[in-house]
Amino acid sequence: MQLDLKDVYTTKKRTLTINGKNIRITIPAGVENGQIIKIKGYGGKGFNEGPNGDLYIQFAISNNSQFRRDGDNLHLSVDLDLYKALLGGEITVNTFDGKVKLTVKPETQNGTKVKLKGKGFPKYKKEGQYGDFYVTYSIKIPANLSAKEKELITELAKLR
DSSP states (O other): OEEEGGGGSSOEEEEEEETTEEEEEEEOTTOOTTOEEEETTOSSOOGGGOOOOOEEEEOEEEOOSSOEEETTEEEEEEEEEHHHHHHOEEEEEEETTEEEEEEEOTTOOTTOEEEETTOSOBOTTOTTOBOOEEEEEEEEOOOSOOHHHHHHHHHHHHHO
């Protein structure tokens, strides 16, 4: 069954038609790419009038979001301007189900990771439990500097 990452963020009910029968299934939140679930007795007819076999559904989860999923955890790389990295401040970051405000510490280094506990992906078959959300800062160096900016940066460099 082909689903998108946003489809498996919450528990969903789907109706499938298998061997001419409609089967209503519940897809638990947090199902993984490649995961297989078994539905007993909904497979093909048994030999010599034996019981029906089982139905196996394998999930193919595509991810068209800005987030990278790692089990129950989500990862996001966020661009951080040089001045906010140096001086600190606040930024707003998208999570999978909304926005959150983060405080950036002064002198934040490129590649710094921040963990938001419980803001990740739902844990499979564990209602109300979530993984963690990791934000990695990617510091962007300003381009097209004016003459005045270059002069000020040169002054800063001399102080170092």
